Amino acid sequence: MADTYLQVIFWAFFALMAIAGIRVVTTRNVIHAALYLVATLLGAASMYVLLYAEFVAWVQVLVYVGAVVVLMLFGLMLTRAPIGSANFDNNQRLVGAVCAGLLFAVTSFIMVGAFEGQEIDFTGTEGTKVQSIGEAIFSIYVLPFEIVSVLLLAALVGAVVISRRDEGRVDS
């Protein structure tokens, strides 16, 4: 019985994600696009919950919904975000479609290769504990973790350097 519930929930969130995802690229208002993106990301978070990856789900909400989209909205509203529809289309649909198709193909190829044949045991599991994720990150995956940290730090410093350069020019 619980399985049927899960099926219903899964397909409901799947429909939400699909519709919202399509609206992100078809809507004629840039703020609406960002808000549809919020719905898509929340749908992805719910998928993680259904897969027992609770921690990943809330990371998704905190980082993508709470920070990335807020920053996007912030940037859009600070620059140009008129109410009503505007034409943001350009002549690069073909390039976009090719890139998206390639990305989809590569990602699905890697995913299928990595998880082939593995099935999540849906009977009586409690899901992954945060503790085991932490232990994995700081023991087996500590090198990738540190490399990513340095990369993010470099990006941060780079962003500051690039955004400060103009100010220096004005002064001199």
Next chain:
Amino acid sequence: MIEITLTDWQILLVKLLIILIVVPVGALVGGYVLHKEMAHMQHRLGPMYAGGWHGWAQTLADGIKFAYKEDIIPASADKRVFSLAPAVIFVPVLLLYLVIPIDQNLIVEDLDVGLFFLLAIGSVGSIGVLMAGWSSANKYALIGALRSAGQLIAYELPIVLSAAAIAMLAGTLSLVGIVEAQDWPYIVWPPGIGLALFLLFLAGAMAEMALPPFDMPVAESELITGPFTEYTGMRFIFGFFFAETAHMIAFAAIGTTLFLGGYKPIVPWEPLEVIPGVLWFFVKTSFMVFLLLWVRFSFPRLREDQLQKFAWKALIPLSLVLILATGAWILYGP
């Protein structure tokens, strides 16, 4: 979790219903306390007539008044986003209450990642504020929303980092686990670090909720009511007043859970163990609400740039130092 029987669903439903009733009622009482405390700290009486004794029915009367107001949507507003925004602000606040332990076994869901859930859900409301500000087609509303988002981005970090330090000390993200891991004297332990973390959390919480002295997003002398300028009636009540008060009580409860030992007695003394944890939790949360209101009514509003400077140049470096200190305490402390 998967072998859900119908009774589990029913229990969950009842718990959700209780939350749906208790939170708005709590927000009403909180609103009354807010008006009274503000009045008395400013040598006024506050509402005195509605209902008889000390105007206890004033917030109820206010609520009824707002319910009868016309629901106005500005002609040039983005109607769908405008109507949806108060819900996007209010629902995450309600969800915060799902993981706060009122007593050891009195909690809607003791999530393994409870603390992280609080931080994640708490950040969603800012999207609602941005929606409200942008869709109003009003420049004051838009400026207020931008200030609100900027404030949230700046003060999210001190909150997350102080919560991370608490999780390090407790060794778990489960809120029941965090309360159980705390020993007397809760807040001043480990010495210095605990109190500093608490103050950091308070400052971050007040800024995230845009309470004075951090209320630049709704600074009435410059921006009318910021993102809520165009709202009336029930949308205003739910998006602004209820959300603000319920958010404040939620943060008081979170502060109680993280720093004041939650549902545990104030001092570990045998006779005090008889008093149920719910009562301790209530007393401590009320104290936290009082503290938040006290700060709110005592300090004048900062300026927007002072607020940003305070976050980036004082609070965030301090919180990083505190994380280091906490780590050192765990490694080398007694």
